[in-house]
Amino acid sequence: MVHLGKADRRRRLTSAVMTSLTAGCTLLAVGLLLVILSYIAWQGIGSLSFTFLVDSPRPVGEGGGIGNAILGSLVLLGLSSAVGLPLGISVGIYLSEIGKGRFVGVVRFIVDTLTGIPSIVTGVFIYAILVLPMKHFSAFAGGIALALIMVPIVARTTEEMLKLVPHSLREGALALGAPQWRVTLGVILPAAASGIATGAMLAIARVSGETAPLLFTAFGSRFFSYYMDRPIASLTVQIYNYAISPYDEWHAQAWAATLVLMTLILGINIIVRFLTRKRF
Amino acid sequence: MLSPTGNTGDTIFRGLMLLVALFVVAIVIAMVIALASDSMLSIRQFGFGFLTSSQWNPVKGEYGALPFIYGTVVSSLIALLISVPFSLGIAVFLVEQAPHYIARPVGFLVELLAAIPSVVYGLWGIFVLAPFLRVHVEPPLARWLGWLPFFQGSITGIGLLTGGIILAIMVTPIISAVVRDVLAAVPGSQREAALALGATKWEMIRVVLVNGAPGIAGAVILGLGRALGETMAVTMVIGNRPQISASLFDPSYTIASAIANEFTEATQDLYLSALVELGLILFLVTFIVNGIARILVWNVTRKTGGVSRAA
Amino acid sequence: MSAWKRSAQSVVLLGAFVALSVFVGCDPGNKGVSPGPVQLQGAGATFPNPLYQKWLSEYGKLHADVKIDYQSIGSGGGIKQIKDQTIDFGASDTPMKDEDLKSAPSELLHIPTVLGAVVITYNLEGVAQALRFSPDVVADIFLGKIKKWNDPRIAADNAGAKLPAADITVVHRSDGSGTSGVFTDYLSKVSPEWKEKVGAGPSPSWPVGIGGKGNEGVTGQVKQTPNTIGYVELVYAVQNKLPVAQIKNASGAFVEPSIDSVIAAAAASAANTPDDLRVSITNAQGAQVYPISSYTYILVYKDQKDAAKGKAVVDFLWWGIHDGENFAKDLHYAALPADIVKRTEAKLNSITAGGIALRK
Numbered sequence: 001m002v003h004l005g006k007a008d009r010r011r012r013l014t015s016a017v018m019t020s021l022t023a024g025c026t027l028l029a030v031g032l033l034l035v036i037l038s039y040i041a042w043q044g045i046g047s048l049s050f051t052f053l054v055d056s057p058r059p060v061g062e063g064g065g066i067g068n069a070i071l072g073s074l075v076l077l078g079l080s081s082a083v084g085l086p087l088g089i090s091v092g093i094y095l096s097e098i099g100k101g102r103f104v105g106v107v108r109f110i111v112d113t114l115t116g117i118p119s120i121v122t123g124v125f126i127y128a129i130l131v132l133p134m135k136h137f138s139a140f141a142g143g144i145a146l147a148l149i150m151v152p153i154v155a156r157t158t159e160e161m162l163k164l165v166p167h168s169l170r171e172g173a174l175a176l177g178a179p180q181w182r183v184t185l186g187v188i189l190p191a192a193a194s195g196i197a198t199g200a201m202l203a204i205a206r207v208s209g210e211t212a213p214l215l216f217t218a219f220g221s222r223f224f225s226y227y228m229d230r231p232i233a234s235l236t237v238q239i240y241n242y243a244i245s246p247y248d249e250w251h252a253q254a255w256a257a258t259l260v261l262m263t264l265i266l267g268i269n270i271i272v273r274f275l276t277r278k279r280f
Numbered sequence: 281m282l283s284p285t286g287n288t289g290d291t292i293f294r295g296l297m298l299l300v301a302l303f304v305v306a307i308v309i310a311m312v313i314a315l316a317s318d319s320m321l322s323i324r325q326f327g328f329g330f331l332t333s334s335q336w337n338p339v340k341g342e343y344g345a346l347p348f349i350y351g352t353v354v355s356s357l358i359a360l361l362i363s364v365p366f367s368l369g370i371a372v373f374l375v376e377q378a379p380h381y382i383a384r385p386v387g388f389l390v391e392l393l394a395a396i397p398s399v400v401y402g403l404w405g406i407f408v409l410a411p412f413l414r415v416h417v418e419p420p421l422a423r424w425l426g427w428l429p430f431f432q433g434s435i436t437g438i439g440l441l442t443g444g445i446i447l448a449i450m451v452t453p454i455i456s457a458v459v460r461d462v463l464a465a466v467p468g469s470q471r472e473a474a475l476a477l478g479a480t481k482w483e484m485i486r487v488v489l490v491n492g493a494p495g496i497a498g499a500v501i502l503g504l505g506r507a508l509g510e511t512m513a514v515t516m517v518i519g520n521r522p523q524i525s526a527s528l529f530d531p532s533y534t535i536a537s538a539i540a541n542e543f544t545e546a547t548q549d550l551y552l553s554a555l556v557e558l559g560l561i562l563f564l565v566t567f568i569v570n571g572i573a574r575i576l577v578w579n580v581t582r583k584t585g586g587v588s589r590a591a
Numbered sequence: 592m593s594a595w596k597r598s599a600q601s602v603v604l605l606g607a608f609v610a611l612s613v614f615v616g617c618d619p620g621n622k623g624v625s626p627g628p629v630q631l632q633g634a635g636a637t638f639p640n641p642l643y644q645k646w647l648s649e650y651g652k653l654h655a656d657v658k659i660d661y662q663s664i665g666s667g668g669g670i671k672q673i674k675d676q677t678i679d680f681g682a683s684d685t686p687m688k689d690e691d692l693k694s695a696p697s698e699l700l701h702i703p704t705v706l707g708a709v710v711i712t713y714n715l716e717g718v719a720q721a722l723r724f725s726p727d728v729v730a731d732i733f734l735g736k737i738k739k740w741n742d743p744r745i746a747a748d749n750a751g752a753k754l755p756a757a758d759i760t761v762v763h764r765s766d767g768s769g770t771s772g773v774f775t776d777y778l779s780k781v782s783p784e785w786k787e788k789v790g791a792g793p794s795p796s797w798p799v800g801i802g803g804k805g806n807e808g809v810t811g812q813v814k815q816t817p818n819t820i821g822y823v824e825l826v827y828a829v830q831n832k833l834p835v836a837q838i839k840n841a842s843g844a845f846v847e848p849s850i851d852s853v854i855a856a857a858a859a860s861a862a863n864t865p866d867d868l869r870v871s872i873t874n875a876q877g878a879q880v881y882p883i884s885s886y887t888y889i890l891v892y893k894d895q896k897d898a899a900k901g902k903a904v905v906d907f908l909w910w911g912i913h914d915g916e917n918f919a920k921d922l923h924y925a926a927l928p929a930d931i932v933k934r935t936e937a938k939l940n941s942i943t944a945g946g947i948a949l950r951k
Contacts, residue, residue: 336796337796338767338792338794338795338796339789339790339791339792339794339795339796340790340796402804403811406803406808406811406812406815407811407815410815411815414816434758434760436760436801436816437815437816438801438812438816515765515766515804516803516804516808519765519801519802520765520766520801520802520803520804521765521797521800521801521802531801531802533765537765540766541765541766541767541802541804542766542767542794543667544664544665544667544668544671544767545665545666545667545668545766545767545768545793545794546667546767546794547667547670547671547687547688547691551794
């Protein structure tokens with residue numbers, strides 16, 4: 001039997017307390033999520049139906065659905081990811097692997113500032129440079145606005161994750177004669193893949209919940225559309241429209257649409273995690 | 281980290297990455313220039329007084345940014361004060377303590393918090409959080425801590441505290457998700473070394489946390505960015521009153537909320553210009569806060585002698 | 592296969608994908624020989640949104656070749672975007688000011704569509720009857736001068752009501768809005784002190800109270816918090832089953848907000864409605880008039896750039912002020928009085944494209 005001195009007992013007690021606290025934090029977070037989710041479900045589950053998922057919106061009292069909004073959100077997410085993810089990851093690679101000296105610090109600082117911009121400012125900016133010259137709203141403008149919001153999140157997480165890859169991996173690959181671009185793309189990026197996926201998922205979750213920038217760029221629509229140069233519906237704008245209305249029926253649809261949106265994001269999350277799972 | 285053979289592929293690759301980084305920087309600079317030029321009218325009208333004035337009266341044409349700066353900074357501060365320990369706790373639990381079959385699904389669930397649209401957070405805030413705080417949280421706070429100026433005043437459930445708490449909930453999934461990955465990337469050798477020296481579980485976790493400090497700082501900065509720029513959710517529960525009041529129960533107003541609330545209705549040029557100048561100031565605030573955060577992190581990593589990442 | 596070949600393959604595939612999405616992604620209806628359906632965008636006031644959505648749906652059933660979208664982003668947004676010409680028609684609760692109109696690229700017409708009422712709603716437990724307020728009482732409550740519910744001035748108008756000795760919590764709009772514009776316009780007319788201290792406009796500096804976002808924010812606040820008083824559009828109070836106060840009008844009668852009392856306000860103001868139809872109908876004279884009523888307008892350019900689109904807009908608006916009004920009552924909006932419809936018809940007839948009138 002080991003004799004535990006006072007100091008040892010105190011250390012063990014601290015450890016026990018802290019580890020239970022961390023468990024408590026997690027429990028609280030999960031509990032909070034369940035509270036919010038159950039509220040959303042309670043409010044919205046009555047409106048979920050197959051028609052709801054495929055129909056387009058109708059005036060009050062006539063039912064209607066969010067089919068076009070689901071399509072629109074998928075299009076916007078696809079476009080913004082196609083632009084924002086490569087841009088963000090490239091900036092992350094630059095910040096971690098390529099940049100040198102004070103300039104890197106400046107770039108990092110500027111990217112950090114981009115994270116704090118309210119999404120409405122981004123929306124107005126894109127309105128000024130894309131919508132005004134084109135004289136009409138478009139899915140393209142919406143996608144670009146969302147991509148701009150994604151870039152700093154993806155860039156910073158990519159940078160942090162790349163930095164955490166052990167130097168030995170880099171040195172080993174370089175020692176084998178691989179050029180830097182192959183080392184980065186072929187060795188380091190895959191090693192940091194799950195962390196980068198986290199950043200991508202956070203960015204996607206973030207922009208999928210944004211309304212303000214879309215109001216000024218993609219505008220919104222009652223119709224099914226996937227064209228880049230026309231306005232397009234989205235789940236968040238539809239939720240916003242329903243939520244600010246006076247009608248209980250529309251409110252219920254807003255909550256139901258939220259459930260659909262969260263399921264969508266959960267689905268994307270699972271797919272991305274599956275694709276970037278560690279295979280070794 | 282130069283490639284030994286001066287490979288052209290490398291030059292192209294490095295040049296491409298640099299180009300992309302410059303492109304993003306150029307966009308940010310373009311945004312700042314656009315903001316600055318649109319706020320020129322307001323800057324010329326009010327000058328430096330804009331930053332110190334508490335008057336916000338669109339009808340009379342008097343504008344001042346101080347209450348918004350206060351609201352933004354304090355609500356984000358509250359959010360971080362609540363969220364950072366909370367997120368660290370979650371991340372530590374999921375990485376160090378939870379068995380794998382719990383960690384993965386629970387991790388998913390926490391990340392799901394980030395997928396809730398801000399409009400929905402706002403509505404939940406009005407209908408669930410605010411009444412809950414008004415009935416169960418703020419009265420006890422007023423009773424026990426009412427001698428502090430932070431917990432005085434009338435209790436409506438809508439105010440700076442509610443805004444800060446909603447922000448904390450929105451920011452937690454971001455910080456905890458990133459910190460999880462940071463902690464997971466800390467080499468196992470660090471943990472083993474600590475344990476081998478007789479550390480308790482908590483002491484070992486502390487070593488891991490210090491190891492991951494720069495990454496954790498990056499996560500906090502991401503969370504801070506979210507808090508500073510969050511619009512919809514905050515504006516529904518913070519009361520939207522441009523005033524500076526010590527009490528956390530009182531309504532307040534953030535820059536992002538002001539822009540979101542008033543931008544589409546501002547038809548006079550000076551009004552629009554003042555709102556744009558608010559946006560510019562938010563940029564500045566983000567700059568300054570980031571700068572302070574960086575200095576703090578630099579100090580911490582310096583004291584701990586840097587961290588070796590050789591595996 | 593070598594790495595180079597694989598990379599080259601990826602680049603080619605990526606390029607093909609991009610080209611394809613650009614090709615597929617652009618709406619063929621825009622260019623090319625066959626024009627396809629006419630697509631219109633309108634944006635602006637949130638207040639008439641439910642009615643406009645109904646109009647768009649019903650009109651769409653009759654005219655499948657016209658696709659119209661309306662997004663409610665606020666009156667100011669509607670004004671800004673019609674001035675920017677990024678939308679085909681705008682919508683605003685309060686009429687545009689002279690300086691605003693002058694800064695538009697060409698002449699903008701105000702087309703009134705329906706009428707609405709701003710109502711005073713409150714949350715008072717134990718008070719079953721509808722409260723009555725005199726205009727000066729309303730103004731002083733919102734000025735913060737009347738602080739308690741059992742103030743003698745409130746009791747004077749409400750004999751028999753059990754008013755509690757609680758503080759009044761005022762709820763106002765935090766976002767700029769036409770509703771606030773109408774309400775403050777009324778307050779400025781009935782209270783010289785309000786006019787001087789605060790004035791009228793979509794984003795006044797409220798002396799007291801907490802701000803809720805949008806009509807639904809104020810509704811939610813009042814519903815959740817006891818002893819509150821706020822102002823919202825009629826339809827929000829009705830849908831959420833909130834009590835609605837009777838207000839004493841300019842002729843001395845306490846009137847409940849309803850479709851009829853709102854139409855009475857419009858009819859009473861018809862005589863002083865100017866030619867361009869921009870008018871405030873708050874505090875009108877007449878025994879049945881509800882004093883806090885207003886028009887809501889659609890904004891279109893008198894000279895349309897695109898003849899096809901212009902015709903579509905004009906035809907839609909013509910249908911709106913005639914057949915569309917039939918849908919107003921069910922959604923708690925008041926239809927336009929007959930003589931205003933006549934004057935609006937004249938406005939619609941005056942819209943041209945390239946000098947040729949669009950309605951023949």
